[in-house]
Amino acid sequence: MLLICIASLLICSAAASDFSVFSSNASVSERLGSSAVLPCGLSPSLNAELFKVRWHKDDYNSPVLLYDDLKIQENAGDPLYRGRVSLIGDLQKGNLSLKLENLTLADGGEYVCLVKSLTWYESVKVNLTIKELGSSPLFLMAEDGNQVNVTCRSNGWSPKPTLTWRDKGGRELTTSHIYYKTDSKGLVSVSSWLLLSPSESEWISCSVGLSDQEMKEGRVLPRKEIWREAFIATLVLSLFIVIILTALLLLVRKGLFPPRPSHKNTKEEETLPLTGPSEERLMMWRKLRKNKVKLTVDPETCKKPLTMKQDGASVYRGQLSKSDLFQSSSFPPALSKEGFSSGQTYWEVTVDQKENSKKSWCVGVTQKPPTEETLTALCYEEHCGIYPSTDPHTQIPAEGHVTTLGLILDFKHKTLSFINVDKESHLQTFRMNNMENSKYFALISPGMKDSYPVKFS
Structure with a gap:
């Protein structure tokens, strides 16, 4: 038996004395947090089970993955890659491709696939680029003589992005003033x-x-800033109001304009000042919070890559497949079993269970099946902040980090309001048209940027 093994090894080594290592794609680009496959193969397609395969990056002596003695050497690799790398090809057919999961910015760079037999060795290089989409452009404007200085800024990109100015006709505007800065996380x-x-x-x-x-x-x-004109107009209007009030006071004192008599029987509520929209919503919230409804996820609406937890109220982004990485929606939705068509309904959604752990979420209402036309929601993305689903370029200011949202769906006033439950502050109220004879469902989405859940709470 030993002689047979030795003969087999010698035959394999002789056949492997002349092979080449190649990669079908020398440059691979994948999103941050996803998975990447770095291709590596033998030509001709020899059985590589008896070969030594070393994938390494910056340090040869600290491999990303080492295959030797018919198995992967678990303790020989770089600790940063343990549990995240594997050989996914068919070794018997010479496929030595490396799969790297849960990509970080540090994973970007040049990888080497080195294959050794008893009498021959060869390698090939594969470059991995980690992509991360940054924030939408933000603008600042300042007067500079008779001209306007317009600044455009965007954060959180990987790798280094391009920036292009264009006029209304689509023609590119040239500039030599483009600046890049890399933060401590490696984002540009x-x-x-x-x-x-x-x-x-x-x-x-x-x-x-x-x-x-x-x-x-x-x-x-x-356009030039109009604050000066607005200040002058406000000043003139204020002076006019002061003059009118002074004239009325003089008339009252002279008896030419008697004051309005008071009514002792007036109800106390009628003496209160009128409250603004935000305060009205908070008053409504404090009243409805006692009757908060408990919602559950409709499993038929929870499609891949979303996964529903056993509590029936939480969803999270599951393991991503290759097809999931190319889907168009950044916020795959899940809807509630419960629907609403009248009255006032209040429920809460936990969007983050740890301090700043969620990188994206979306919460609101829609109809079945969900469409952009029926969706009304607030969404969040790291580096972008909270914004309306109808206008991603408008940021909603929030008082500190939001972990729990309260939602009030009001069919009487045709509105949907969002409350920051942690700070007891009003975030946003949407006016909703065409609510008659319509049934709405609560929508939650954990986004695609992490695997933490969002929950009907």
Whole structure:
């Protein structure tokens, strides 16, 4: 038996004395947090089970993965990669491709696939780029003589993005003022500025992205700040009001304009000042919170890559397949079993269970089946903040980190309100049209950027 094994080894080594190592794709690009496959194979397609396979990155002596003696050497690899790497090809057919999961920014770089037999060795290099889409462009404007200085800024990109200015007609505007900065996490921020003549109709655009399919664009009118004119108008109006009030006071004192008599029987509520929309919503919230409804997830609406937890109220992003990485929606939705068509309903959603652990979420209402036309929601993305689903470029200011949202669906006033339960503050109220004869369902989405859940609470 020993002689047979030795003969088999010698035959395999002789056959392997002349092979080459190749990669079907020398450059691989994947999103942060997803998985990547680095291709590596033998030509001809020899059985590589008896070979030594070493995948390494920066340090040869600290491999990403080492295959030797017919098995993967678990304790020989770099600790940063343990539990995240595997050989996914058919070794008998010479497929030595490496799969790397839960990608981090540090995983980017050049990898080497080195294959050794008893008498021969060869290697091939594969470059891995980690992609992360940054925030939508933000604009700042300042007067500079008779011109306007327009600054465009975007944060949180990987790798280094491009920034392009264009006019209303789509023509590119050239500038030499583009600046890049890398933060402690390795994410890149980009900013640029232009000097332009003021305009009330000729908008310009600033596009930031990694490719034509991964661009984020913002538009702005390069007009001068109007705060001076607004201040003068406010000052004039204030003086006019003061003059009128002074004249009325003099008339009352002279008896030419008697004061309105008071009524002792007036109810106390009628003496209170009128409250603004935010305070009205908070008063309604404090009243409805006692009757908070408990919602559950409709499992038929919880599609891959979403997974529903056993409590029936939580969903999270499960393991991503290759097809999931290319889906168009950043917020795959799950809907509640319960529907609403009248009255006032209040429920709560836990969007984050730890301090700043969630990188994205979306919460609101929609109809079945969900469409963009029937969706009304607040969404959150790291580096972008909270914004309406109808306008991703408008950031909603929040008082500190939000972990629990309260939602009030009001069919009487045709509104949907969002409350920051932690701070007891009003975030946003949407006016909803065409609610008659319509049935709405609560919507939650954990987003695609992490695997932490969101929950009907």
